[in-house]
Amino acid sequence: MGSDRLFDQQxxxxxxxxxxxxxxxxGNRFLNKPLGEEEIDxxxxxxxNAPSVGFSQPWEFVLIRDEKIKQQIRDxxxxxxxxxxxxxxxxxxxxxxxxxxxxxxxxxxxIAVFYKEKKETVLGQTSMQEVGLYSVxxxxxxxxxxxxxxxxxxxxxxxxDPEKVKQIVKAxxxxxxxxxxxxxxxxxxxxxxxxxxxxxxxxKNMKELIFYDNY
Numbered sequence: 001m002g003s004d005r006l007f008d009q010q011x012x013x014x015x016x017x018x019x020x021x022x023x024x025x026x027g028n029r030f031l032n033k034p035l036g037e038e039e040i041d042x043x044x045x046x047x048x049n050a051p052s053v054g055f056s057q058p059w060e061f062v063l064i065r066d067e068k069i070k071q072q073i074r075d076x077x078x079x080x081x082x083x084x085x086x087x088x089x090x091x092x093x094x095x096x097x098x099x100x101x102x103x104x105x106x107x108x109x110x111i112a113v114f115y116k117e118k119k120e121t122v123l124g125q126t127s128m129q130e131v132g133l134y135s136v137x138x139x140x141x142x143x144x145x146x147x148x149x150x151x152x153x154x155x156x157x158x159x160x161d162p163e164k165v166k167q168i169v170k171a172x173x174x175x176x177x178x179x180x181x182x183x184x185x186x187x188x189x190x191x192x193x194x195x196x197x198x199x200x201x202x203x204k205n206m207k208e209l210i211f212y213d214n215y
Contacts, residue, residue: 023189025153027103030184034108046146052135054123059139062169064110074104076164102157107182114175136178153186
């Protein structure tokens with residue numbers, strides 16, 4: 001059974017606008033306002049409708065609102081962040097220490113996204129096992145775009161110990177943490193990515209990233 005739903009240019013332009021205006025939102029911009037269940041459901045619906053290799057749908061989501069659990073996650077961040085700061089030297093370390101890199105306790109909702117590997121053989125995953133993980137990343141991207149379309153901020157916290165997070169949320173041993181995210185309404189969406197504004201990294205020229213037939 002096919003779908004006869006076609007999209008017009010205005011809708012395509014709107015999707016691109018949402019994509020280019022997506023931002024990584026940090027704790028200094030989250031509002032102390034709970035998210036509605038309808039909005040959360042839409043974000044999760046976008047996630048579970050992501051593409052997955054072999055229609056494996058290998059994702060699981062842990063929604064965290066408990067302040068004690070958030071604090072445990074924050075403690076892991078603090079430990080890992082202290083280690084990370086030592087990897088930068090001189091002026092770069094000062095700039096790193098000035099960055100606000102998470103919003104774990106400030107955001108009303110945290111979501112831990114896990115990859116649940118199937119025991120049986122997965123169609124399309126026999127040559128590249130890692131595409132199962134990539135499928136989960138597709139779900140995360142869908143979450144982020146839907147959150148932005150709903151004017152909800154979302155931030156990725158990657159400076160954490162994934163095994164400690166697994167223990168804290170009592171994840172099954174075989175599950176793998178792919179991403180930990182903070183979500184909430186925000187004071188603003190920056191016009192550019194914050195690290196671009198701060199000149200931590202420069203935006204790459206798209207033309208320099210595209211090759212035809214070979215490198």
